[in-house]
Amino acid sequence: MFTIRRFAKLAVVFNNNARQQNLRTKYSSTATTTTITEHTQPNKPYPLDGIRVLDLTRIVAGPYCTMILSDLGADVIKIERPGSGDESRKWGPPFVKNSKDSVYFLANNRNKRSCCIDLKHGADILYDLARKCDVLVENYIPGKLDEYNLGYAHISQVNPAIVYCSITGYGAVGPYAKRPGYDVIAASMGGLLHITGAENGPPSKVGVAVTDLATGLYAHGAIMAALLQRMKTGKGQKIDVNLLSTQVASLINVASNYLNAQKEAKRWGTAHESIVPYEAFKTKNGYLTVGTGSDLQFQALCDYLNIPHIPTDPKFINNAQRVKHRAELISILSDIFIDETSQHWMSLFENAPFPVGPINSIAEVFDDPHIKEIGLVKSLSHPTGGEIKVVGPPVTYSDSSNTARTAPPLLGQHTDEILRDILEYDDAKINDLRTRNIIQ
Template identity: 65%
Template sequence: MIPNTAHLSYCLRVLLRRTASPNVIGRHGFATSSESDAPTITAAHPLSGVRILDMTRIISGPYCTMILADMGAEVIKIERPFYGGDETRKWGPPFLAQSKDSIYFQAVNRNKKSIAINLKRGKEIIYELAQKCDVLVENYVPGKLAEYDLDYEQLRKVAPHIIYCSMTGYGSVGPYAKRPGYDVIASSVCGLLHITGERAGQPSKVGVPVTDMATGLYAHGAILAALLQRQRTGVGQKIDVDLLSTGMSLLINVGSNYLNAGIEAQRWGTAHSSIVPYQSFKTADGYLTIGAGSDDQFRELCQLLQIADIAENAKFKTNKDRVNNRVELIALLEDIFVKKTSKSWMQQFENASFPAGPVNSIREVFEDEHIKAIGLVKTLPHPRDESVKVVGPPVVYSESKNDARTAPPTMGQHTDEVLTQLLGYSTEQIAELRDKKIIE
């Protein structure tokens, strides 16, 4: 049951929201501190007016809240005081020269404010913040925040409007629920490592924490859907997203093959289990990836390679034939591709209908003319270090803004700002909280 005072306060906020512009998803009938500091967040940002309490660390949670921040949400990141904050600040080298924060941290924390609060002793501050936020995102082991009275059942009593998103390793129920969740472990358990790597090699992880990132993407979409539903109902809800379920969802055809045909998966390297040729080939100076997804594309590839007769060979005429005779065909193509450089092959395939691309090093990626032309890399001024470069949002709107505006914050950079401007604390109150080691 919601206490009467909280219920009345909530009803008033809902009424205020309903009298505001119908296009505003957030609860606020007033400008946030970020909006008053224009030009950071504007009405052109689709999530302008939405405020998020970010109690996440490491990758999946911060990645989720960064996506929402890019779209204009005001994200207030809660960090652990006196211990360096988010663990990824220390995940290095490399580190920034002045702030000493890891460059890893910079990748998933732009457009946020950082405040340092001791969760064990500062839960009343969290309650106050929750009342002024639309969404709370956390990625603690299930049950941990309940020890601090900061779980969903407690938060909904003081903030019934709150959308509370829990991001965990294995979900909130089941025998694995209490296990800590890490990308490579969840990727192991869900089978992704089993299907990744060279055919005769060991299981391998993707070069980035793909399960973490996909979980963040699922969570951000779920939060947007919950915000839309709250516009209709005026009521918040709890969202559960976990690494294991996300990883299993990424199995797509591999999972479907087992569920419906009993086919156990195997590793294919860069090759495809059902399409041939569809893989990387060694060239004179690197590797080139080719995808002939149809019989017509295969015939075109053979013409460009000056082996048109191969496309008419009964062993290779259809994709089914090519899959059945994979070893022979791939060996033939390997002998051809190794004779020229990747650049030469790309020039030869320039107007081809089938996709082709070099396996670029990271240096080559950022020096690529297309990457430079689309302006994906952004340089942001940093509060201590001169600047930091980030890969900006990959989504572009025709009528809205989605951008990298501010560098990832230093630990606790905005503690005083948020407490004074959002919660109305006095200088004396803040000093007292510091003396009591509740904030840093």
């Protein structure tokens, strides 16, 4: 009896292995790709080499924008308040070893130089710097910098060619213009929290400040476009970017559903409103997210799961029907996925033609062999903290550099260097400014 059972078990394993091999052969691609990384061509030029950015931003959206510019080679001069600096320096714990700076600050401020100037009493220094800069980025409440004579009207008189980018919570006009803005507030008012979270649960904040990040990306793109236009006209201009408008624009299909079909959105957890299956499934030891964006991909999924009859069922024959009969189909798939580990399924789906991946912890993300192979994490030497690690730029160029080069600066680390080398202030003037607490 034992022998018969053991033989039957071996036969099942053999048949499953053979089926998996047939599926891998059926769905695997023979195409080859060439991956371009920053290491393929050493000493490549930086696209923004020679561009100087006057950075009057704090927190996330603005610093993220200017960090992208710095990765591309721009000389970013981070203007900070003497004594305290960027508020995110205090957003800890955790903090950098042997430093008062938070590790949060490390995430958005590499490749920059810190120069401490009191904006209220140091407008003349800012004018001198603006004359030497191509771009100014700021994220104060509209009108605040005008009080210090540092708004666009004043700076453009000093340098008509400067690209002046204002990042605000709600823009320069409208009833909310004077309100302070944070990511989670814009995400709340812009609908993101309403559509995020478990289907029958409360609204939920996204795990990172995606509204800030999207705003920083929009600002970066707008600055690049304005620099291109300046090449044609020789003139600078003012750019207004704000969190709320960015968030509403980022609603994409959810906004389109409402504007064109008057369909109000709801929370779906990990599921997709318009595509089924497209969500996370519980496995024996974790969760696996599977997406099938076409009928062919759904058929392939069912082949891999050894349920080839499912795609022929009229209830599941196309995506519209699968959406209609979502609960029944998800129940069928859930009962299958729960029986094996995430590792088992990922091994089975290795060459599958549909997107699939485990829900990784952060530790698992950085232990992932692909993340390691592409060298996304960079080590930098911090002035006081020793070696620190940052996530480098996700974009690579065939003929240009885009890299993390220097650690985020200490508060006021480069004040004297900038005033001396760029503005040619002598030691007597620098010492006088420091004595009057205008600089640090």
